[in-house]
Amino acid sequence: MLSARWLRTVGPVLPIAMFGAVWIVLHAEAGRAGTHTLFQALAMAECTIALLLRGRKPLGALASILVMYGVTGLDTLLIMPVMFAVATVADGRERRTATLATLISALVVVVVPLLRGDKAGILTDTMPYLAAVIVAAGLGAWVRAHRHPVITAAAGPGAAAAVG
DSSP states (O other), X not given: OOOHHHHHHHTTHHHHHHHHHHHHHHTOOSGGGHHHHHHHHHHHHHHHHHHHTTTTOHHHHHHHHHHXXXXXXXXXXXXXXXXXXXXXXXXXXXXXXHHHHHHHHHHHHHHHXXXXXXXXXXXXXXXXXXXXXXXXXXXXXXXXHTSOOOEEEOOOTTOOOEEO
């Protein structure tokens, strides 16, 4: 029932979704602000679905999460999905694409709070999120570089196996 592929897909997303759910519950407000709670839940649901589909379209998942990050202004809630999506792109795509995706993500994380007019401090809000995106990209690149090679062709007598 729980295949290795399913665990690799859902396993890392589950703690992110659980953190989001707990954060939303702890920051829920009654009255007119309850609508805001609904939008927080919808944003977290969208990011969770994007992370679950990251294996097929990692760049699409990252783009979707970055759009949600920019539209909602839920920095604390959505920084973990951004980090995981950046790490996935760095792990699964070539270096140029991963670098460009990391730069765009870093730009969104830095510029969006400024465009919204948030009172975000450089050392308390912007720099930690920027550092988190860069560390996530580095971790994804490290995982890619240290993944064990897969033997793609059988070795003939006296020949070395081809490594892909």
